[in-house]
Amino acid sequence: MPSPCERLALRTLLDAVDRHDPGLLALLAGRPTEGVLFGPLAAAGLDDLDVGLLLVALAARLAGRPQLTGDELVAAAAPTSAGRLDALCHLGAESPLLASGLLVPDVAPPHPAEAHATCWRVADHLLRLACEAAGHEAQPRRPLPRGPYRSHGELLTDLRRLSLAYRRRAARIFSLDPWVGVGLDSPDGAEVVARRAREAAAHVASRLAATDDAELPILRLKNEHGLDLDSLVVLVTLLFQELLEGLGVVDAVDLVRLVCESEEDILRRRHMLRPLQSAGLVRLEGSYAGKDLTADASLPERVVDELVGQQAIASDDRIDFHAYLQDLDSSDAFFFDLGFDETS
Structure with a gap:
């Protein structure tokens, strides 16, 4: 069950992404570490910049842009050149963000320097978690049938x-x-x-x-x-x-x-x-x-x-x-x- 605290935090952070708030990373430092969405992000070992990149990709998906280039992604997540260089390093093939499977490249870049030209999309699973965190509860899955096949x-x-x-x-x-x-x-x-x-x-x-x-x-x-x-x-x-x-x-x-x-x-x-x-x-x-x-x-x-x-x-x-x-x-x-x- 999503909590009001998590719902408010998600809305606040997405609003900050939409208005290109240079204080996004500062807001992320105070994000929840538990909940339907933020709990799995914390369990995956993602830091503030990782979550910022995910939220940028999520906001783009919600705006009808299923993919962003690496350049677009890091420019929206970090307001300075040094911050963007940091963000590129978070998109390397061995990074925790890629290992989590929540941000998906069209082709995994072998080196962070090549991440800028790669196209990225948010995983469908993250979108589902965000919907649940926003207050839309997931429908329980029907149990798989057992016993002999009938047809x-x-x-x-x-x-x-x-x-x-x-x-x-x-x-x-x-x-x-x-x-x-x-x-x-x-x-x-x-x-x-x-x-x-x-x-x-x-x-x-x-x-x-x-x-x-x-x-x-x-x-x-x-x-x-x-x-x-x-x-x-x-x-x-x-x-x-x-x-x-x-x-x-x-x-x-x-x-x-x-x-x-x-x-x-x-x-x-x-x-x-x-x-x-x-x-x-x-x-x-x-x-x-x-x-x-x-x-x-x-x-x-x-x-x-x-x-x-x-x-x-x-x-x-x-x-x-x-x-x-x-x-x-x-x-x-x-x-x-x-x-x-x-x-x-």
Whole structure:
């Protein structure tokens, strides 16, 4: 529950940012260290200038400017040249501010001197915390369903949710996010994101173990080809990249990163797509001989049909289906038409 003190402090500081108050840093020195917003900022070890940079980016986001250059960011946070030089140093790749995940660069600058030309945005998580601190309470999340899968749609939803958890892990651990624009930034450190991905995988694995219905299309593929959970995630990731993002191919190296927690994992599992290729479940094209990670990966059409739970369809019907997908505003309508709720 946000406190009136925190709400007042946030409003006062944002007003100071809006009027370009040169006394912003002095005001920040008296900010709360507890609360919905300021508590996590203190726990992340952020100092006055770090919080000032965050508030500048937040104010820009609220004014309809989702990104600022480093030059714009430091100029608004510090009134003097010396202060701006300090602010640039707070934007280095090893800084606590970047480690917190609350301020997100388009590309992490290898040196603070390059931060001025980088584009920065406030993480969605910080915006949510600010909304809560302003008095808008977060809605409690529905607990995840447990027990055996009751339908193909329910299993597909869980695998898609697991794919997103894996993608957040890959973006955080490898500092790369090939799936741009999908809000995968995380405020947590790599260890926390990796732990959540493992927990999500354990949740799906336990439900799969409890499911006896071998007629579910994905389970038929799993049993027929002896697929493990990570292989199912690869297939579902390719499926939704095609159906919802319009991407017919994904770099093979990004799929391998998806199921790995470290560079050592990548070395060990660099050939993990070969069994899927041999089974005819994934196409790998354009690679150099013996170098799987240089390939483009895609799903054969029959595999798309099997994963969606459809029999092969005629070419005219397929054209109609793709036209239907292009008219979707979001994935919610797709899941609704499949007969289940994506958020369940």
